[in-house]
Amino acid sequence: MQTLREETPPEEMAEELKDQGNDWYKKALSAEKEKNKGQKPLRIRLLTYHRNALKCYTSGLNYAHSAPATDEVRLLHATLLINRAAVQLSRGNYRKVVRDCKGALRFDPTNLKGNYRAAQALYKLRKYDEAVVFVDAALSIDSTNKSVLKCQRNIIKSMTARDNKLKAEEARVLKQRNTMHVLQTACEARGIRMGPSLFKIDQDKQKHRPQVYGQVEHVKEKSKMHDLLGAMTWPIMLLYEEHAQNDFVQQFSDDVMLRDLIDMVLPDTDRPPWDEDNRYYASNVQLFFETKCVPPFKANEPWPLNCPVQSERQSGDGNIREWVQIPFGLRLTDVLSHPTYVVPQIVTFHVVPKTGSFHDEFMRRHKGHLRALGVGGRPKGWVKRTPVVPQDSAVTEKEEKEKKEDTKKEKTVKKSKKKKKKKTKKKEEENQNKAEAEAVPADDLD
Numbered sequence: 001m002q003t004l005r006e007e008t009p010p011e012e013m014a015e016e017l018k019d020q021g022n023d024w025y026k027k028a029l030s031a032e033k034e035k036n037k038g039q040k041p042l043r044i045r046l047l048t049y050h051r052n053a054l055k056c057y058t059s060g061l062n063y064a065h066s067a068p069a070t071d072e073v074r075l076l077h078a079t080l081l082i083n084r085a086a087v088q089l090s091r092g093n094y095r096k097v098v099r100d101c102k103g104a105l106r107f108d109p110t111n112l113k114g115n116y117r118a119a120q121a122l123y124k125l126r127k128y129d130e131a132v133v134f135v136d137a138a139l140s141i142d143s144t145n146k147s148v149l150k151c152q153r154n155i156i157k158s159m160t161a162r163d164n165k166l167k168a169e170e171a172r173v174l175k176q177r178n179t180m181h182v183l184q185t186a187c188e189a190r191g192i193r194m195g196p197s198l199f200k201i202d203q204d205k206q207k208h209r210p211q212v213y214g215q216v217e218h219v220k221e222k223s224k225m226h227d228l229l230g231a232m233t234w235p236i237m238l239l240y241e242e243h244a245q246n247d248f249v250q251q252f253s254d255d256v257m258l259r260d261l262i263d264m265v266l267p268d269t270d271r272p273p274w275d276e277d278n279r280y281y282a283s284n285v286q287l288f289f290e291t292k293c294v295p296p297f298k299a300n301e302p303w304p305l306n307c308p309v310q311s312e313r314q315s316g317d318g319n320i321r322e323w324v325q326i327p328f329g330l331r332l333t334d335v336l337s338h339p340t341y342v343v344p345q346i347v348t349f350h351v352v353p354k355t356g357s358f359h360d361e362f363m364r365r366h367k368g369h370l371r372a373l374g375v376g377g378r379p380k381g382w383v384k385r386t387p388v389v390p391q392d393s394a395v396t397e398k399e400e401k402e403k404k405e406d407t408k409k410e411k412t413v414k415k416s417k418k419k420k421k422k423k424t425k426k427k428e429e430e431n432q433n434k435a436e437a438e439a440v441p442a443d444d445l446d
Helices: 002-007 010-032 040-066 071-091 094-107 112-124 128-141 146-190 258-265 332-336 357-365 393-438
Strands: 232-240 245-253 285-290 323-326 347-353 370-372
Touching (some): 071 094, 347 357
Parallel strands (some): 232 347
Antiparallel strands (some): 285 347
């Protein structure tokens, strides 16, 4: 047999192997038409039929490579590649189908099956733009082929669905970007800063975003800067660290006092089911927020549309954090506009009872880093952050430099005045001491 193969021309061997591969592929097609498709023996038979067909086509291609390059051999080479692509298409190896079809079209550019099977594989790979090119080439060869026309309809249908989906996504992103721009403008006008989230927020809570009611306006002159017309509502999360519980308020107006929030969530007449010691009620709890818990977004850049979570590098920035107690007589906007508070996507407050072991442990753990706001929201040394006004970066840098220079001059003037006062006091004390020393005692008088 080996001598017969060596004496047989390679093109004849390639032709014979092509016929053998066709026989195996026909067996696979007849097996697929059988009714018992879900049985295990059928899957094994299909696998063996496909493998044998692929071996025959691949061996035939090896013989075709060694044959002299005639027109018949070129057509035989293209046929072997197209037949192997048919087997790979039935097995779901779509990238191999495209590779074999492109190789076959280099030998025979007017081959209908090569263009058609390449279009089928690209359609399965959802590469519709490339599939259209091969479908059009197939229709230019035979414009009445029903299989090719059906493939073209499927591709066009999928392309229109894809384009409609992309348009809907672009419209959604544009709407979301406009909403975020309104929110950013409103927060900057009120002196409120936002940053990434402390932890991953689930999709249900992400739906509840801050809402702006009223007209958003920016005034370039700081003297005429005014708050927004109307109000804003914020989602609020109350954390109970002792019991690993939380309460989520979907929307809470920023012009309402926090006392109303606590009375609504923790009324004195009712107790949460997890509060076994009966210590979490409105008249027995305190509210705290943590300063520098997240870094704020940059004011001159648009805020991200999604809810980003702070990274490990951002959480370990080394800043000393403080815990600020919030009086219930403050409005929510007084707390949000505090210069040390950054909203972590959702307004987050910690609830601590006034009595109990957890209260003592909380005070001991954060000793030296606790302070309280005044009833009016402005303790000593606290200055409300001025709203951000959109200006050119060069102008803002100049103003900042001028402000720094003015503050330096004021400090130097104050220091010089203090030194002068100290010198005058020292001279007066020295003069008094001299006068007392030179004074004559009363016993020496006549």
